Amino acid sequence: DSGVTQTPKHLITATGQRVTLRCSPRSGDLSVYWYQQSLDQGLQFLIQYYNGEERAKGNILERFSAQQFPDLHSELNLSSLELGDSALYFCASSPASGVLYNEQFFGPGTRLTVL
Amino acid sequence: TQLLEQSPQFLSIQEGENLTVYCNSSSVFSSLQWYRQEPGEGPVLLVTVVTGGEVKKLKRLTFQFGDARKDSSLHITAAQPGDTGLYLCAGGDSSYKLIFGSGTRLLVRP
Numbered sequence: 001d002s003g004v005t006q007t008p009k010h011l012i013t014a015t016g017q018r019v020t021l022r023c024s025p026r027s028g029d030l031s032v033y034w035y036q037q038s039l040d041q042g043l044q045f046l047i048q049y050y051n052g053e054e055r056a057k058g059n060i061l062e063r064f065s066a067q068q069f070p071d072l073h074s075e076l077n078l079s080s081l082e083l084g085d086s087a088l089y090f091c092a093s094s095p096a097s098g099v100l101y102n103e104q105f106f107g108p109g110t111r112l113t114v115l
Numbered sequence: 116t117q118l119l120e121q122s123p124q125f126l127s128i129q130e131g132e133n134l135t136v137y138c139n140s141s142s143v144f145s146s147l148q149w150y151r152q153e154p155g156e157g158p159v160l161l162v163t164v165v166t167g168g169e170v171k172k173l174k175r176l177t178f179q180f181g182d183a184r185k186d187s188s189l190h191i192t193a194a195q196p197g198d199t200g201l202y203l204c205a206g207g208d209s210s211y212k213l214i215f216g217s218g219t220r221l222l223v224r225p
Contacts, residue, residue: 002157002160004157033213042215042218043158043203043215045212045215048212056212058212088155090158102146102213103160104148105160106150106157106158106159106160107157108157109155109156109157111155
């Protein structure tokens, strides 16, 4: 158990809909990362937040947005969903300080299926 | 653009055999991490190496960081079916992001 929690575990929805994925980082970690992993694909970095502020953006679509709240949990919002958005979405957290500042610990993921 | 190339992409071996997975880049990284991922689950951090030339051992797994901090290897001795999974290397720099390799899929046959 990495200490990172994600909900829900599975999500099935229809095209055009909007969903919210939630992530709680490990206790003490200030940084949260979101990744997308499609079938047989590598991890695609979407976005990073540090202590409530956006720090880095990857290949995140304009239809996707995220935020990190004062209690450090984070939400990833996916809107106008398309079939191609079906994937595993992972959240990771890191301490973002110290020698091992960018060690990332992953949650169990949310499997999104868009029908 | 920083890239990490892993080789081989796929590896199918018999239980008890040894294997090495490589992770190479033209960029220098401040740290390098190895993860193992099982189907439908999140990657699990195996090790982090930060010093050029560093070698770390985790039971039957040996990890090495290249002297120039551009490459790394993972060696598994006497592989077991429980070692089956996707092995990912990831390089870190001062930007706090990790650059992930495309992964090596390992299958250890009983």
